[in-house]
Amino acid sequence: MKYSIHIFVLTSLAFLLFSCTKSYELESKDAGEHGYEVWQGNFIVQDGVHIPLLFGVEAKEGTRQVRLFSGPELAHWSYWIDRGDSISFQSGLHSEFKGIRQGDKISGIYIDGVRTKQERAKFEVQKVEKQETPFPIITNPSAISPIGTWELNFGQLKDLSDSKELLRYNIDRVQTFDLYRNGNVVIGKAYGAGGIQGFDGVMTSDGFICSSFHHSEPFLIEATFIDENTFDVEITSTTDTYKAIGKRKSQTIEDTEHTESVLRGIYLTLKGFFRW
Structure with a gap:
């Protein structure tokens, strides 16, 4: 009986370890x-x-x-x-x-x-009655898959010596972001200053277009692929236009929160197992 429990626990741990490394698909929030x-x-x-x-x-x-x-x-x-x-x-x-x-x-x-x-x-x-994709969907979108993690390079960052700018959210502080594509729809999360920033949009003939609202700032993000691992992007806010270059960091998206949650569960399971 005791060995059967050992096998069950170890099998469960193996499943958890496998689960914590899988990629995930982002889903857009439904306002309705x-x-x-x-x-x-x-x-x-x-x-x-x-x-x-x-x-x-x-x-x-x-x-x-x-x-x-x-x-x-x-x-x-x-x-x-x-x-x-x-x-x-x-x-x-x-x-x-x-x-x-x-x-x-x-x-x-x-x-x-x-x-x-x-x-x-x-x-x-x-x-x-029902929220819809805010951008027109085209029949011949780019064949390049944007799925993965990207790094953004804005070149010279915005000067924050002005107190008005210091109190505002500036998207040029974003370092990396994840993209997921489902058909013509593009969904993502950006990481950097100010927490996690969500955005969504559609594929275009040579890239993608999406929008975001974060820390009271709306953004329009228009990207054009240079090759499979590089794109130029122009980002428009209420007062500024930012230009950046995106470089592909990886082909997969890891759900960090999911991974941390699973690892925490493994730790507690191991702790209880060895005490037992």
């Missing part, structure tokens, strides 16, 4: 989950550039939550303030959406600032 109203549209930033905006609002009376989504990440949650045709909600510590509702459409401004609130962008959204 748990009965949320889905609102989808765009920021309108410098030079009229549109950056997708997606959030869900609790479909109930009284105090309601609003959740802003960015690819596989929940970027922010706040409270939906509805005063007749006027709506507003916070986005991070110092940012806020303010708009006028006309039926199933809302248009307004996105403002930011610790002391002096300044308009960062206009926005327009519409309530929809």
Whole structure:
């Protein structure tokens, strides 16, 4: 009996070790989950550039939550303030959406600032039955697979001696990011200053295009493949345009959180096993 338990434990550990090394597939968050109203549209930033905006609002009376989504990440949650045709909600510590509702459409401004609130962008959204990919899907996307981990090189980083810039999130501090492709859809996570940043989009004929909302900053990311392991990328925010080069670091994506969780489980199992 004792040897049978030993074999069972060791077999379980072997399975856990195998599981902790497998790659994973990212999934985009669904703004309509748990009965949320889905609102989808765009920021309108410098030079009229549109950056997708997606959030869900609790479909109930009284105090309601609003959740802003960015690819596989929940970027922010706040409270939906509805005063007749006027709506507003916070986005991070110092940012806020303010708009006028006309039926199933809302248009307004996105403002930011610790002391002096300044308009960062206009926005327009519409309530929809189901969230959809914000970018048009083309019939002949690039054959290059973006799946894997990439390193970004922005060259000279932005000067943060200006206190206004120091308090804002600057995407040029991102070091690496993971990409996953499912058909024409691209989903990813970026890592660097300010935690994990989610984004999603689609493949294009020569690369991919995606968007992100992180630390109260919307971004449009347009990449063009140079070869299978390199791409040029231009990133547009409400006030800046960043240029960078992406270099492929690996072909697979490791789920770090999953791996750490499994290893922690193995440690506790071994600890209990040897005590036993």
